[in-house]
């Protein structure tokens with residue numbers, strides 16, 4: 001549905017987006033995920049028509065829209081800083097996009113009101129149309145912002161950190177609800193987040209960005225299980241990193257060989273990334289890491305164990321089944337890494 005071809009954007013000499021290519025499918029729920037300053041919002045604004053690229057093209061359904069302004073793109077958007085109009089009732093806020101249409105395309109006042117009521121029903125705020133924004137909670141205001149975005153019947157919904165300012169529980173509820181709404185209405189939605197949990201939970205596909213480039217595009221499963229770069233491996237999901245050396249197909253940590261497939265990684269220094277759950281506790285030390293436990297706490301059905309390994313400055317985090325007794329601080333565990341990813345470090349130890 002949306003094609004971005006070779007999009008670049010500079011602010012002065014700073015390159016905010018560098019040659020971005022991306023296809024968004026019809027009906028897809030896509031997350032733009034990356035650290036602060038990676039270019040997510042700039043890319044979303046370019047898709048919306050709120051900003052324009054220095055180079056490259058934007059097409060919707062094969063039609064070039066690069067130079068079309070926001071009002072002509074038929075997109076709905078919820079940007080954090082586009083707050084509700086304080087002096088307008090909730091119903092008027094929701095109907096705003098319809099009331100500013102040119103006279104020939106503008107529905108009657110009664111129709112706009114009826115449409116606003118319908119949308120307030122949809123976002124589960126029936127009966128609150130006559131209130132004002134200050135009389136609603138943060139979560140309710142976000143839902144009004146969504147209703148306002150949906151009033152113009154967009155095919156494409158763009159959301160920039162829509163739940164950023166809300167507390168964790170409300171955020172979670174709204175996320176689930178947004179996903180349902182997306183499906184119910186047959187929308188194509190793109191949302192910006194720096195919260196990887198939000199991206200992995202909500203999106204059909206995740207676009208991981210860093211420094212103005214796309215590092216990887218994939219399903220949540222793909223970016224989590226088979227990260228395509230060192231950056232994605234460290235940014236998506238909890239990751240432990242160890243400096244290792246590969247020699248003759250064996251990964252060694254300070255001359256201690258680890259029982260781990262090294263695949264096609266060339267001999268030399270590398271970074272070994274592994275998830276907290278990709279470990280088991282072994283009886284003996286062969287092929288294992290000696291972890292000294294520093295802290296233990298429960299995370300659902302698992303013990304999250306923090307510990308240190310001599311020769312590595314990073315605190316390691318591992319998850320162990322909590323049906324067994326909790327390891328104690330000071331205890332030594334022989335950690336066997338069952339699955340990891342190796343990234344050559346070109347002579348530079350991480």
Ligand SMILES: Nc1ncnc2c1ncn2[C@@H]1O[C@H](COP(=O)(O)OP(=O)(O)OP(=O)(O)O)[C@@H](O)[C@H]1O
Nearest residue numbers: 011014016034035036037038039040041042043194
């Ligand atoms: N109007 C502007 N003028 C100058 N620099 C800008 C402008 N807008 C964005 N930038 C810069 O471009 C880079 C990308 O900004 P952008 O807002 O797209 O990042 P982001 O990934 O959305 O970050 P965040 O998660 O913090 O919102 C940043 O370094 C930012 O400072």
